Amino acid sequence: MLDSSPRREGNSWALAQALGKGAEEAGHTVDFVRLSDFVRSPLDDCRECRLSDGSCGITDDYERLLFDHVLPADAIVYATPLHWYGMTGRLKSFLDRFFCYTSASSPHTAEVVPGLMHKRAAVLISCEESYRGATLGLEAQFQELTRYLRQDLAGIVVGVGNSRGEVERDPARPLEAAADLGRRLGDAHVTDYRLDTDRPNRVWGPPVEV
Numbered sequence: 618m619l620d621s622s623p624r625r626e627g628n629s630w631a632l633a634q635a636l637g638k639g640a641e642e643a644g645h646t647v648d649f650v651r652l653s654d655f656v657r658s659p660l661d662d663c664r665e666c667r668l669s670d671g672s673c674g675i676t677d678d679y680e681r682l683l684f685d686h687v688l689p690a691d692a693i694v695y696a697t698p699l700h701w702y703g704m705t706g707r708l709k710s711f712l713d714r715f716f717c718y719t720s721a722s723s724p725h726t727a728e729v730v731p732g733l734m735h736k737r738a739a740v741l742i743s744c745e746e747s748y749r750g751a752t753l754g755l756e757a758q759f760q761e762l763t764r765y766l767r768q769d770l771a772g773i774v775v776g777v778g779n780s781r782g783e784v785e786r787d788p789a790r791p792l793e794a795a796a797d798l799g800r801r802l803g804d805a806h807v808t809d810y811r812l813d814t815d816r817p818n819r820v821w822g823p824p825v826e827v
């Protein structure tokens with residue numbers, strides 16, 4: 618679970634905690650990290666900072682985050698406040714720097730490329746503005762980037778609030794939605810068809826008898 622807010626224990630953190638609680642209830646182990654503890658530099662020009670063996674020369678804890686926390690996980694939860702109608706710069710840097718480990722020149726490509734793919738993903742967004750358009754661009758971006766990474770985007774929860782922890786008072790109850798997503802994340806059924814996809818005519822299987 619990646620909390621990308623610069624604010625400690627803020628609204629995106631609250632959403633992440635709720636999702637984590639739901640995931641634990643479903644029997645999963647939750648690994649919660651703050652990106653600011655690991656990612657201190659944006660992507661730079663690889664031609665200038667790449668080391669002679671092709672590995673990334675940026676000296677922060679990104680590599681530790683990637684290898685010890687991200688690659689071993691079955692699911693990634695991206696938690697971000699809305700900043701200028703997008704994700705935080707820190708989260709963008711985290712994503713940008715995948716490049717340094719997946720490009721042909723990296724000695725880690727064979728491990729990192731398959732390690733990033735075929736995970737479940739969830740997105741948690743906290744923001745001040747409640748109108749639908751505020752988060753649409755970011756939601757579309759996550760849809761595309763998880764598709765590119767072959768991650769299954771199981772759900773997006775948006776919580777509205779501004780002062781610390783205020784998201785709890787959002788009448789749409791995003792903390793409950795996040796907890797529910799956490800409970801379902803392990804086996805969430807994600808459908809993404811093409812015209813020729815072989816599929817049954819029901820999405821959720823046969824009706825359950827009560």
Ligand SMILES: Cc1cc2nc3c(=O)[nH]c(=O)nc-3n(C[C@H](O)[C@H](O)[C@H](O)COP(=O)(O)O)c2cc1C
Nearest residue numbers: 622627628629698699700701702743744745746779
């Ligand atoms: C630099 C910055 C930019 C922001 N841009 C937006 C924005 O475009 N739209 C919005 O609704 N809220 C915006 N906000 C408000 C935050 O998204 C909101 O306060 C959020 O709940 C903070 O979450 P956090 O406590 O996890 O940091 C911005 C806040 C900051 C600090």
